[in-house]
Amino acid sequence: MEHIALYRAWRPQSFQDMVGQQHIIRTLQNAIRENKLSHAYLFNGPRGTGKTSAAKILAKAVNCEKGPAIEPCNECESCRRITAGAVMDVLEIDAASNRGVEEIRDLREKVKYAPTEVRHKVYIIDEVHMLTTEAFNALLKTLEEPPPHVMFILATTEPHRLPATVISRCQRFDFRRVSLEEQSERLMWICKQEGIEADTDAVQYIARLSDGGMRDAVSILDQTSSFTDGKVTLEHVLSMTGGMASAQFAELAKAISQGDIGITLQIIERLMQEGKSADKCMENLLYYFRDLLMITMVPNAEGMTERILDPTDFGEVAKTFTKRQLFGIIDTLNHYQTEMKYAAQPQMLFEVALLKLCSGAEQQEIISIQATSSTALDKTSVSSSEVDQLKRQLAALEKKLDQAVSQGLSTGGNNVPAGAMKSQANRAPTPRISFLAKVPSQIESYISQRNSPEFTVVQNKWNQVLQRVKEEKVTVHAWFMNGEPVSVYQDAILVAFKNDIHRETTEKPANKQVIERILEQQLGSPHRLVSMMQKDWNDAVEGAGISEPIPLDLDSSPEENSKEPWVDEALQLFGDDLVVIKD
Incomplete structure (x- = not known):
């Protein structure tokens, strides 16, 4: 039998199969139960979080022969045919390929016809942000007042690109990234169903790599299991994905803290020989020092990131750096990461950044800044004789100012008492009077x-x-x-x-x-x-x-x-x- 990718084979077929979107599932199920379904929904969120799957499950739930039901039975003819994509009244449209006004006008003409196979016509428009402005305008009226037998479900990863007039006509649901714990639990369940033996740390690392996308996590698991003959370990995942183990970061951080240039260069060379890319290493290293900073500044900070697997090891490494050093390291790495985007040899910049950290450039810059500030203060400080001279000059200026006021120069001849004018001059000097600061x-x-x-x-x-x-x-x-x-x-x-x-x-x-x-x-x-x-x-x-x-x-x-x-x-x-x- 032809192999089916794991993310397709284990795609959620009911609301209870979905991972990490309970706030959306409960709302939709309550709407079905109370017969308060909307005519238009907007599902937005990061890739691989279940937007299209939720749309198809909703289409099955409202058209199930045993419903409408809060869960599709997946056994009746309607559910099975909708799952297979064989129902003409449930259309899944790719807006990236059908983004023009003519396609939307064709859809608008067909909307008015009643469904022939199921209870409701459901239009699932994926990547809806790709529609042109003219296509959106053609869709607006139909989207606002469709026939009673029609439901629109719009899915997008970029809701900010949709016109406000479209968003206001839909019920909006924000899909969030799936947490590390929920992803790991789902991956372990899939491994059990597929007969894949996987280590816990390997599954957790796969979940971190997916950045909250369940589909990406299952795809990485599928790829790794094929490479390892059914046995998935952390070393296998690192080898397949080009990732770096936390122990390598700890070794690199220790070399930087000790200023050991030789070990640092050896680690860099080993990473490059393993096929790691310089820009990916820089990104991961930035995250690592960010987590060190969190450990240093915030108690129990391991809950603020999903990358810390062993808080004890992180804490030991964090003790070797001061807060000021960590801020300086992050600033330096961030600067060179930006430069690497335009560099012909990114590995060279990666090496230069780490060598700069090893040489204590940050500390030298801080010392230099302090020395400069101290020198500036020394230059601006004055001896007691200079203070006396400035006092004499100030007294002479005040004397001349009193003379000018008494002669009416500052008032243009107005009869104002000299004492009052002196008070006004002290409060707000005229713009053309120079000051000792010059x-x-x-x-x-x-x-x-x-x-x-x-x-x-x-x-x-x-x-x-x-x-x-x-x-x-x-x-x-x-x-x-x-x-x-x-x-x-x-x-x-x-x-x-x-x-x-x-x-x-x-x-x-x-x-x-x-x-x-x-x-x-x-x-x-x-x-x-x-x-x-x-x-x-x-x-x-x-x-x-x-x-x-x-x-x-x-x-x-x-x-x-x-x-x-x-x-x-x-x-x-x-x-x-x-x-x-x-x-």
């Missing part, structure tokens, strides 16, 4: 080097720099010309700006890159551009006891400080990209 951290060094020979060279070549900037990009020149060089310290040129808008625009990365490239061309060596406000520079120079500040007119507006105010106005109105300046 002062470079090494301002004292810039002040001491303001008359150095290096700065003299920069001053002598500054006009050439401006001309080259103008030739390179005239819009950058329009903003940059508002600044004047005031000092040079090491490889940094300090430029003081009269207008904060000009300074901020010059500091944009694209504009700053143009300027620094021209500085290197004109001065013969790389130089960085550092900017601050002229007012802050003058205050810093005055605070250092030097009476040579750059002249600054507080009463002047940004337009008066600009050499070409109409250019500035155009750039502010339309932006750098839309303005073209020609001589």
Whole structure:
């Protein structure tokens, strides 16, 4: 006799044979018992969870000669013929092959005819999401108000692709993935019926591989039993499916924790020799470290995953890693898994990822980040003498602010008490007042080097720099010309700006890159551009006891400080990209 695949031979023929969908079975049986059947149902869920099987069982239940009954008898003529697909009134349509509007119009014409062989016409439309928009529109009216003798059952794995108008006309049932326990129990029962000897750990591993799909699990069992001559062990399943045993993951994790590159490379080579694919190994390894993280962070976490067969072994391996290390490992593996999708040599990336983990790259990165943060804090921390100097500068700024308020500069001549204006200034400073945060951290060094020979060279070549900037990009020149060089310290040129808008625009990365490239061309060596406000520079120079500040007119507006105010106005109105300046 011709062999029939196990998933076909043991396909559920009644509701009680279905695995893991009790919430749906009970609802359908209650509807049959109370004669409250709907005219349209939508069965959606992952592949292999019983959507089409449930549709055919429902068709048999409503057409059974001993019913309608909550369970089809599978003995009467109607049940046996529906099971064989020989009843013309029960149509199973593949929407992937009959997705056009013409097929649906033909169906709509035939719906109105009464059934000839059974009690109800049942249309089972599989993969209904493949129908075209026009086909859905043609189906809508019939789906909403079919003749009383017709029932529609739509099945799909992608319900989000169905129009909302179709979903609203159906009773929707969500099929869930079958649990590991339910799958294992069903597989053991099939093995018993087929005379297959199977180990419990092998059956559990098959159930995990199926990802909740009962059909996939039975297919893997069928394939493995054929390979092993009726004796199914975990080693046979791993060999057939290309999977990795938990012990191999534990060995690999131990090598990573010890930083043993040699053992890690040996394990990788052994896996590749066994025919394992690099991307599948990466995926399984990610899951393994995810489970380790769950064990580390959550008590009794073995219930949160179906991959942990022996919680004790997982717990021992998890103790060798800290939480931070596990987070870093998962991030690294996830990054390289993404890269492997586009790599010509995925095995190489798999090896690089594990070698990076072995070399302690994550710890080095963490140390580096901490060191960088510490260095940044050291740079931003100031000595007591610097604090005193900043306090003097702040006092000088407050004094000048009081003078400006008393002269009515901030109020435009309004008669407002000076004390009130000072309070308002403290609460909400005006946008054009610069702050000490814009002062470079090494301002004292810039002040001491303001008359150095290096700065003299920069001053002598500054006009050439401006001309080259103008030739390179005239819009950058329009903003940059508002600044004047005031000092040079090491490889940094300090430029003081009269207008904060000009300074901020010059500091944009694209504009700053143009300027620094021209500085290197004109001065013969790389130089960085550092900017601050002229007012802050003058205050810093005055605070250092030097009476040579750059002249600054507080009463002047940004337009008066600009050499070409109409250019500035155009750039502010339309932006750098839309303005073209020609001589």
